[in-house]
Amino acid sequence: MDVLYFAWVRERIGLPREKVETNAATVAELVAELxxxxxxxxxxxxxxxxxxxxxxxxxxxxxxxxxxxxxVAFFPPMTGG
Amino acid sequence: MRVSVQExxxxxxxxxxxxxxGHVDMGAIVTFTGIVRDLPDDPMQAMEIEHYPGMTxxxxxxxxxxxxxxxxxxxxxxxxxxxxLVPGELIMMVATAARHRKDAFxxxxxxxxxxxxxxxxxxxxISANGAEWVAAKDExxxxxxxx
Numbered sequence: 001m002d003v004l005y006f007a008w009v010r011e012r013i014g015l016p017r018e019k020v021e022t023n024a025a026t027v028a029e030l031v032a033e034l035x036x037x038x039x040x041x042x043x044x045x046x047x048x049x050x051x052x053x054x055x056x057x058x059x060x061x062x063x064x065x066x067x068x069x070x071x072v073a074f075f076p077p078m079t080g081g
Numbered sequence: 082m083r084v085s086v087q088e089x090x091x092x093x094x095x096x097x098x099x100x101x102x103g104h105v106d107m108g109a110i111v112t113f114t115g116i117v118r119d120l121p122d123d124p125m126q127a128m129e130i131e132h133y134p135g136m137t138x139x140x141x142x143x144x145x146x147x148x149x150x151x152x153x154x155x156x157x158x159x160x161x162x163x164x165x166l167v168p169g170e171l172i173m174m175v176a177t178a179a180r181h182r183k184d185a186f187x188x189x190x191x192x193x194x195x196x197x198x199x200x201x202x203x204x205x206x207i208s209a210n211g212a213e214w215v216a217a218k219d220e221x222x223x224x225x226x227x228x
Contacts, residue, residue: 057135
């Protein structure tokens, strides 16, 4: 699936998007998998309360299932307006 | 109803006039415009706005559709820019048309409250001291509770 990062999450991880092969069943499992991979992920995901997640471009929670999902995005709380 | 996510500036007068034209059954038009505000203690060189192409348009369309239904609006407009802006530039505008002013005002406030914390935009302020992401405010999240 495609994993996208925005704002300071993108800066900490060092790229805006990547393809990830995963069997993670939920967003939380994907986060754990990425965090175990490299420090920069662990740092970006260290405080999940400071992050928001969208699955297939809809805001959701970290316990959201990933079956059939094409795109997951991680970002800080939004600051529009 | 129209939603536009754009890098280019918009003409507030022309957008407002075009929105107001042709609504013979709507007695009230409300417009709100957001402007890049300079920082008093740390003069801003620019504000950079990042967004999530695709999701941004979908989120704004969803918010505007909810406002149309909830406040019986005859029409709604949301324009939001992204990219590099300088103090004094217009960031965004919303406009609502309703039969009566209460719905037009409330519809515009609802649009603003939701697009502040539910539309995927992120602002970064750049000054001589460096660049900093704007943090979301608790009060912006709390503002959603009144709807």
